[in-house]
Amino acid sequence: MTNPMDTDPPAGHSNLRRVRLIVWAIVLIALLALAFFWLRPVVSTSGEVTQRADPGSSNFQLGGPFTLTGADGKPFSSASLAGTPYVMFFGFTHCPDVCPNTLARLVRLRQQLGKGETPFQIVFVTVDPERDTPEAVGSYAKLFNSPIIGLTGTRAQIDQVAKQHAIYEAKVPDASAPDGYTMDHGAAALLFGRDGKFVATIAQEEGDEAAIAKLKRITA
Amino acid sequence: MMKPCLLALAAVAATSATMAPTGVQVSGWARPTVNGQSSAAAYLVIRNYGPGADRLVSVSSPAANMAGVHRSQISGGVARMRSAGSIVVPAGKMLAMAPGGLHVMLMGLRNPLRTGATLPLTVLFEHGGERQIRLPIQMNAPYDQPHGH
Ligand SMILES: [Cu+2]
Numbered sequence: 001m002t003n004p005m006d007t008d009p010p011a012g013h014s015n016l017r018r019v020r021l022i023v024w025a026i027v028l029i030a031l032l033a034l035a036f037f038w039l040r041p042v043v044s045t046s047g048e049v050t051q052r053a054d055p056g057s058s059n060f061q062l063g064g065p066f067t068l069t070g071a072d073g074k075p076f077s078s079a080s081l082a083g084t085p086y087v088m089f090f091g092f093t094h095c096p097d098v099c100p101n102t103l104a105r106l107v108r109l110r111q112q113l114g115k116g117e118t119p120f121q122i123v124f125v126t127v128d129p130e131r132d133t134p135e136a137v138g139s140y141a142k143l144f145n146s147p148i149i150g151l152t153g154t155r156a157q158i159d160q161v162a163k164q165h166a167i168y169e170a171k172v173p174d175a176s177a178p179d180g181y182t183m184d185h186g187a188a189a190l191l192f193g194r195d196g197k198f199v200a201t202i203a204q205e206e207g208d209e210a211a212i213a214k215l216k217r218i219t220a
Numbered sequence: 221m222m223k224p225c226l227l228a229l230a231a232v233a234a235t236s237a238t239m240a241p242t243g244v245q246v247s248g249w250a251r252p253t254v255n256g257q258s259s260a261a262a263y264l265v266i267r268n269y270g271p272g273a274d275r276l277v278s279v280s281s282p283a284a285n286m287a288g289v290h291r292s293q294i295s296g297g298v299a300r301m302r303s304a305g306s307i308v309v310p311a312g313k314m315l316a317m318a319p320g321g322l323h324v325m326l327m328g329l330r331n332p333l334r335t336g337a338t339l340p341l342t343v344l345f346e347h348g349g350e351r352q353i354r355l356p357i358q359m360n361a362p363y364d365q366p367h368g369h
């Protein structure tokens with residue numbers, strides 16, 4: 001039976017060598033750990049969804065001019081929103097839960113704001129233009145018995161507008177969904193002032209009070 | 221908020237006074253839709269008064285080509301919806317589906333679901349068997365919908 005740990009070192013200087021080796025190993029581990037922690041944030045931000053893009057950073061201005069297609073099939077330019085505060089939400093009409101929840105909530109908050117029928121516009125942009133025709137977004141918008149602007153466009157237009165608004169969208173195969181797919185999409189509502197500048201988001205999990213406070217800011 | 225809760229309690233008390241519930245009981249509501257919309261959501265409240273756990277086997281409706289239990293989830297600011305898998309209600313427990321979470325997704329709607337009308341639904345349980353119910357169609361959850369206290 002030969003155990004390397006049991007063999008006696010022949011001389012004293014081999015002990016010294018062992019210590020030196022251990023020190024080097026510790027230094028190497030420390031360097032690796034440092035490199036790991038240094039590189040980690042870079043790795044994780046690159047894997048982050050676009051929703052998390054920092055709207056406050058100087059090189060990214062959320063929003064900006066866009067052209068899509070309205071419910072009447074005619075081009076809809078963001079210029080027609082000039083002078084009006086608006087709240088933008090991305091979704092799709094085959095979404096029976098989160099999307100109607102959000103739109104119904106926005107309509108309710110708009111009524112609770114107590115500033116008349118449309119103190120701000122609600123803009124619904126589909127992330128599923130393959131299925132959502134102008135008629136489809138138009139009739140979907142009518143479901144809520146309160147004015148909602150429903151917009152669609154070509155896939156390229158939608159992708160561009162979603163990117164502009166830092167909205168994540170992904171087509172996901174799902175055998176249990178109609179047509180075999182579902183859409184994952186950014187769930188926040190984006191609030192814009194009269195000048196068309198981005199002001200804030202309303203997250204799904206945010207309470208009504210906080211949401212109303214933000215809506216007051218864009219309609220002040 | 222207090223009044224509807226008390227009313228709900230009174231209603232529950234009134235029904236339980238007339239007959240003790242047994243087996244699986246299903247109620248709920250469905251969201252209205254408009255012309256051309258092919259998907260809708262219904263929210264079930266399943267109460268299991270039976271002696272053992274029971275599993276929801278299937279949901280179907282003459283109003284839709286297909287129905288299944290789905291789950292919406294919002295994480296990291298992204299909304300996702302997936303098939304919910306197996307739904308089991310333990311004995312003596314209640315499962316309340318609610319907007320933003322578990323729901324019955326109706327696909328291939330034959331006609332729009334109009335507010336004020338009802339949606340016929342057949343719910344099949346592994347042990348409890350079949351339940352034929354009619355859900356009220358409305359935009360928001362009813363006040364007597366169970367909610368956390
Ligand atoms: Cu669903």
